[in-house]
Amino acid sequence: MDVLKQKILSEGKVLSDTVLKVDSFLNHQIDPVLMQEIGKEFAQRFKGFDITKILTLESSGIAPAVMTGLTLDVPVVFARKRKSLTLTDHLYSAEVYSFTKKESNEISISQDFISSEDTVLIMDDFLANGQAVFGMIDILKQAKARIAGIGIVIEKGFQEGGKKIRQQGYHVETLANIAKLSDGNVTFKKEE
């Protein structure tokens, strides 16, 4: 997605060989017009997949997911990393391991909002080692929902997540796939 790649090149900051900071438009400040473009792009790529619902994870996944849900006209459910005032029981939960923190965290959704009747698009802002996406896949398997595919805004193609998820047969659509960050610059993968 060219307008996204341009934004990454002009506003992204390469913090290390493995971390790209895009706080100015995706992870802290959000560019709503760009989010709407992202929503339209995902809706286009997943047209005909009969999606009934989108599943994402708080917090950075919410804006891209809601714009995609707006274009596809489907509800969006965001999994929580902590229980909330109203999310307390009848949950589907999964463990998500953090390589950086070397600890597992539980993500949950209410059983009320995803059922075996649903065909779900999983979405997230970043795909790195894939733990968050595998957690959401686990949740959808518990709910016996059909998984339409996975929509990712920025994939770090040099990390394992994308490869592992595709090897399991899931359809992954990535809007910007980064081949490397290792010279302080962003290098995108060549698109086929």
Add this chain to the structure above:
Amino acid sequence: MDVLKQKILSEGKVLSDTVLKVDSFLNHQIDPVLMQEIGKEFAQRFKGFDITKILTLESSGIAPAVMTGLTLDVPVVFARKRKSLTLTDHLYSAEVYSFTKKESNEISISQDFISSEDTVLIMDDFLANGQAVFGMIDILKQAKARIAGIGIVIEKGFQEGGKKIRQQGYHVETLANIAKLSDGNVTFKKEE
């Protein structure tokens, strides 16, 4: 806002005299079309306020804020309750007290995204005792930004937050103001 009030009446669950659950369209599952309507409503109510930016708080504030930002064509910044991989220094922070948990939590934004040049609309999903909004007001005062006003999706008018914020002279726009939950039903305040 009638379509929102209808949604609250048909899908909201009164959990107690003080808590309304709206997980099916605002706090866990999100209705993107309703969020777009909410965005247009806030944009209409704050037209002519010269807003340059919206400030909200993760997670439930994000969807309404991003839709409002889309209609007003301004960026949206969400304050974080915990540091993240890329939000670590040069922060404005404020304490937000929780009456339920009887503890304070720190919320933060990067100094990069709000300046004294900004005119900011504060937004949140619920207004109860107002601690989250006062935290965001504190942050904006540190940044020396002008505060255009506060946009709230659901206000519990029987709690103190709305009164305290208005008494300080801030312009508050609420889309659904609840007079009481105390008979197991939602009773809205009469609109002037």
